[in-house]
Amino acid sequence: MDKLLIRGGKPLHGTVTISGAKNAALPELCAALLTAEPVVLDNVPRLQDVHTMIKLLRNMGASVEWDSDTGHRLTLNAGPVSNPEAPYELVKTMRASILALGPLLARFGEATVSLPGGCAIGSRPVDQHIKGLQLMGAEIVVEHGYILAKCPAGGRLKGARITTDMITVTGTENFLMAAALAEGETVLENAAQEPEVVDLAELLIKMGAQIEGHGTSRIVIRGVDQLHAPREPHAIVPDRIEAGTFLCAVAATGGDVALVGSRADHLDAVIDKLREAGASVNAINGQLRVTMGTRPIAVGFRTSEYPAFPTDMQAQLMAVNCVAQGSAKISETIFENRFMHVNELVRLGARIEVDGKTAVVTGVERLSGATVMATDLRASASLVIAGLVAEGQTVVDRIYHLDRGYEQMEAKLRALGADIERVK
Numbered sequence: 001m002d003k004l005l006i007r008g009g010k011p012l013h014g015t016v017t018i019s020g021a022k023n024a025a026l027p028e029l030c031a032a033l034l035t036a037e038p039v040v041l042d043n044v045p046r047l048q049d050v051h052t053m054i055k056l057l058r059n060m061g062a063s064v065e066w067d068s069d070t071g072h073r074l075t076l077n078a079g080p081v082s083n084p085e086a087p088y089e090l091v092k093t094m095r096a097s098i099l100a101l102g103p104l105l106a107r108f109g110e111a112t113v114s115l116p117g118g119c120a121i122g123s124r125p126v127d128q129h130i131k132g133l134q135l136m137g138a139e140i141v142v143e144h145g146y147i148l149a150k151c152p153a154g155g156r157l158k159g160a161r162i163t164t165d166m167i168t169v170t171g172t173e174n175f176l177m178a179a180a181l182a183e184g185e186t187v188l189e190n191a192a193q194e195p196e197v198v199d200l201a202e203l204l205i206k207m208g209a210q211i212e213g214h215g216t217s218r219i220v221i222r223g224v225d226q227l228h229a230p231r232e233p234h235a236i237v238p239d240r241i242e243a244g245t246f247l248c249a250v251a252a253t254g255g256d257v258a259l260v261g262s263r264a265d266h267l268d269a270v271i272d273k274l275r276e277a278g279a280s281v282n283a284i285n286g287q288l289r290v291t292m293g294t295r296p297i298a299v300g301f302r303t304s305e306y307p308a309f310p311t312d313m314q315a316q317l318m319a320v321n322c323v324a325q326g327s328a329k330i331s332e333t334i335f336e337n338r339f340m341h342v343n344e345l346v347r348l349g350a351r352i353e354v355d356g357k358t359a360v361v362t363g364v365e366r367l368s369g370a371t372v373m374a375t376d377l378r379a380s381a382s383l384v385i386a387g388l389v390a391e392g393q394t395v396v397d398r399i400y401h402l403d404r405g406y407e408q409m410e411a412k413l414r415a416l417g418a419d420i421e422r423v424k
């Protein structure tokens with residue numbers, strides 16, 4: 001099993017290119033299921049979850065081809081799909097497989113998708129996805145760990161008014177894709193406003209969907225009979241969480257880094273907090289430049305839905321607080337168990353106390369390298385940041401979690417001057 005070996009204490013300097021967003025790539029790969037024409041996506045990040053999604057689509061009969069061995073453009077042809085099924089073996093490694101449910105139902109009138117199950121950060125049920133699709137007329141039974149869904153006689157979903165109990169990102173995305181081919185109008189109330197939802201809506205519009213209100217909490221979709229391939233390749237929006245992770249790394253280690261291909265306007269809440277911590281963050285000529293010359297100041301924050309502070313950045317900013325001056329309170333409101341990184345950060349010398357959904361971090365002057373274990377994707381990123389600033393050597397074990405959502409993280413950090421390598 002791969003590990004990362006980090007010798008901390010080096011400030012980061014240079015330029016890093018931010019990849020396309022994992023959380024936009026995954027629904028957009030599924031959106032290709034909505035048409036028999038070949039869909040071309042650009043800026044697709046080459047990371048493990050994308051490879052898993054490609055496996056899932058190929059298993060259904062789709063053809064998926066990268067343009068070159070190292071490039072980021074791929075062509076998906078769901079014309080030959082004959083098996084509208086997402087089996088447990090593939091779904092268990094990636095919750096986002098649930099995103100196949102909406103498009104499969106909409107285009108093929110039936111779908112069999114394994115229940116994703118829980119994961120380290122919480123139980124993560126999909127009841128809202130099921131409820132919304134039922135409101136659109138789908139007949140759904142859940143048995144033997146599978147969601148068995150089919151459209152009523154006539155074979156087409158019907159537009160509906162869907163108000164979810166909470167804001168759900170992949171739920172909103174499933175409804176967008178299902179409603180694009182449904183009969184009549186669908187209104188999504190309490191919709192997620194994340195940039196990845198907006199990017200998916202923009203791709204669907206390029207494919208002929210009629211969507212209004214994406215980026216707000218009320219989205220209206222008028223179903224059409226057929227979708228087609230976008231006329232031009234659709235470039236996936238930059239990964240704001242990858243960008244935020246690099247911003248936090250610099251805030252912790254000090255240095256001066258330019259992020260190419262990132263969207264400052266998608267990172268307002270994160271940038272505000274990093275400025276409060278003492279970093280200078282500026283958007284210049286399409287780049288985001290972060291400089292940090294002092295020890296950070298501890299900053300309190302609370303995770304919430306976009307545009308507030310993202311839960312996917314909680315662990316990384318906690319790592320910055322670990323070496324900051326002062327103490328700060330962090331509240332996690334989205335997932336019930338997203339403090340798995342705390343015990344590992346403590347092994348590096350951090351002072352953190354957790355009480356339910358709140359963690360209080362008191363910064364220490366130095367962390368000391370140790371062997372730590374990654375428990376989930378963003379927990380891994382926080383351990384890498386802590387390792388970059390810790391004295392001596394840190395080994396981050398189980399980095400298959402990190403590989404799910406970051407493209408070439410260690411190569412990008414090494415190019416910025418970090419002493420980091422992957423070992424078996």
Ligand SMILES: CC(=O)N[C@H]1[C@@H](OP(=O)(O)OP(=O)(O)OC[C@H]2O[C@@H](n3ccc(=O)[nH]c3=O)[C@H](O)[C@@H]2O)O[C@H](CO)[C@@H](O)[C@@H]1O
Binds near residue numbers: 026123125170
């Ligand atoms: C692939 C992808 O885009 N993943 C992101 C997506 O996950 P995901 O879409 O799975 O997260 P949701 O927005 O759905 O979850 C929000 C909350 O609602 C709960 N819930 C959700 C659906 C449901 O049917 N029932 C239910 O109870 C969840 O358990 C959670 O507590 O948004 C999360 C919140 O920003 C991010 O952390 C993930 O990185």
Ligand SMILES: C=C(OP(=O)(O)O)C(=O)O
Binds near residue numbers: 023096312
């Ligand atoms: C929780 C995350 O992803 P997923 O929903 O794919 O598990 C994440 O990207 O931090």
